[in-house]
Amino acid sequence: MTDITALTAETMAAKLRAREMSASEVLAAHRTRTVAQEPTVNAFVTLDWDAAEARVAELDAMAARGEFAGPLHGLPVAIKDCFETKGLRTTWGSKSFENHVPDYDALHVARLRNAGAVITGKSNTPEFTLSGQTTNLVAGTTRNPLNPQKSVAGSSGGAAAALAAGMAALADGSDLGGSTRTPAAWCGVVGMRPTSGLIPYGPNPSPFDGLSVPGPMARTVRDLVLMLEVMQGNAACQPLGFWQSLPRLAGLDNPPARQTGRVALSLSPFGASVEPSVQAAIAQAETLCRGLGWQTAEDAPPLEPLMAHQDVIRGQCALQIRAALQPEMALAGESFRTACAQAEGRSLAELIAYQATRARVWTEVCAFFERYDFALWPTATGMPFSADLRDGEITEDWRTVTLTPPLELPSVSIPFGQSADGMPTGLHITGPKGSDARLLQFARSIERALKG
Template identity: 45%
Template sequence: MQDLLFLPAHRLAALVRAREVSARELLEAHLAQVARHNPRLNALVTLDEERARARALEADEASARGESWGPLHGVPITIKDSFMTAGVRTTSSYKRLAHHVPTHDATVVARLKKAGGILLGKTNLPTLTLDLQTSGHLFGRASNPWDETRTPGGSTGGGAAAVASGMSPLEVGSDLAGSIRVPSHYCGVFGLKPTEHRVPISGHIPPLPGRPRGVRYEGAAGPLARSLEDLKLGLKLLAGPDEEDWDVPPVPVRDVPRRELHSYRFAWTDDFGGLPVSRETRTALETLATTLERLGCRVERCGPPGVDYQELWEVWGRVLGAELGSEMQALARFVFSVRFNAMRGDTPLNRGIVRGVNSDMAEYIEALSLHDRITGQVEKFLSQWDAWLCPTSVSSAFPHLASGECIEVEGQPMPYLSATSAYTATFNLTGHPVVVLPVAKLVNSPLPLGIQVVGRRWLDEELLAVCEALTDVTGPFQKPPGY
């Protein structure tokens, strides 16, 4: 049964459809894994056992009739607690929402259910998703299954920990500064931040229920899983317009087969604007680049010419701050600015956020103009390559610490926000699709490591095909010791 817990979601669905395992057996196995490990990890914060058991019974009855609900028929799934779930508590770890039970599902939840997925429960996150660790006001701290003294990241930290530890085969998270990618990297799973506006964000908190949505740029929703095939399936199920998020265009999801690995062209770097990375991260990227070159790929160490990363990070903050600020009253904006600046140090990222929170419409439009220019620079660069390989964060998962404290990298203290999100926020600004691939085996690291694989806007399928080829070198998911 332990092996069953670590199979990819698409394999589990195939077993249920073939009636080699029942949906009820699958659900009970995952509930038992939750009972064994969640008291230590605190990855799941709400279970929906009664409804899940009833739904699993219905799935088995459908299988007996020769019916299939879809590609996730009978597979238990988890959802980040920022996405609304009908009849199931949804809090975003915010005290005012401690007893909030939505009447309808977020679009991503509805789509996974329609595909046959069975909601097992909701996963832990920082309050209102606003941190790169997971320690919220309502549910407290989640831990990393590879080392419980360390963070699983945030804000989809509970989800990444659940997938890595065998409590869930598939999670849906959201990403505004790296909140899918950083936890994937820290916990050793696969994660996809799709192209901005490829997947509807409808039904996400924030904004608070009943309030207008302020954040219009830089955010994305996407899957975390234990295989590339599940990321491909996740994109296919989640992408496309709904009747709420009108920024999502009707871009069809295409089947793009992988090519021979040697036919791909890769740019790579371990340096954004002088930001340091750990020795393991640097070695993993260098090893991957050398291996790809030896296998016949075109490989070059380079980045977009003319991009000023200090400017880029400040613009990311200005856009995000302005949109967050639009949801706040004047006093709240002032208090937020003071607290945010004090906690996170003087970096372009937090300077931009504070400036954005207090900006007017003219300054917001100016920031969007800079956003457009920088996005164009990165897109022009990527047009010459099949993918760009970059760090996800400055290091592997760090020990639990208070939000805002410095993080040490190779003996050098780094400001909190830069250390956790500078490499990822880059692509929230530009909106490019990014996959995180686990690569720890390239350096025999005791902790997971993941690299960002970046593709051109709207070519998510091509990017996933590239990543499928890359797994010939980087390898499959590895489960944590003891699970």
């Protein structure tokens, strides 16, 4: 008998629409899987099976009448616990919001719900998303389902773990500095940070700042685009809009239109020291790309100057969250307190210096993408570290994922080989701003070539 939780979300959706299985059966399979896996993995802050059961009953009644809610009809979806969910606890991983139950959905959550998604629970996140380790004082630590001693990174670690463990068909995440991409890499799934504005973020603690954005996560590129089609599209309340071609599942398997026919590949981008077995895994991308007809060159976009401003970037985001949500700082954990402290002593001159660097790098990166269609490198510089490390003990060099968000560049991580410890490695693919549709076509072509 086929394990429902092992099916792709696309296949699951097709079987639900053909009435080869019911939404109740799909939910029951995921609930059984969650009951078995969750005590070890701890991917969720909150689960609400009663609400999910009520929702699938509605959806099955619709299907019996030949009606379907939308493309995600009956699919169990995990929502990151930094996005509001109507009637379902939303904590931000913070003791200040431990009992907070919103009376509305975040904009993209409402879109998912309207498309037929069955929200089973809230996936774990570090407090206010500001850590590379998914742990907090509300729910504890999420562990990697592929090896529970290992980390899922952060901050969308609960989402990646739920997908890898078969506890959800799809999951959303947020990405400020790699938060969908690194967890995806270490859990062997797919995570995307879209161009800012492709998915409207509302309510947004920093509405005029495109650094943190919602992003889809899934087990395949096609599943990711199935979810993205529902999440994406401009909204009148959004200061940041999107005016390029929208990614679509139809045509995803077509090769991307080539602007230059060249891709850049770097095994040690931005001066990073990348673990040798990670380099060896990602090095195979060159042969694969050439086999697909791409010219390759050893190169990377000139993002290194932004490294001098990382504390300003992270600290600015922390203070914006603190101002918008006003948590009780006496209840805050180490990671959030540290992020706020990094910013409090900064001057306006330092912020202006960052913006000047950002403008200069933007011009240089635009020129870079006139020479290349896409840039490829390892998603993470090292192998997954222990799930029990505190922030100050983590040695991962995050520059491979933190330098693209200030320029709002679309990026996706897809599974690509293994490191020496037998854990997955991720191939990071970045394109010019607004190239999301072509980027995902390219990622899909890599995924298909890997699977033969």
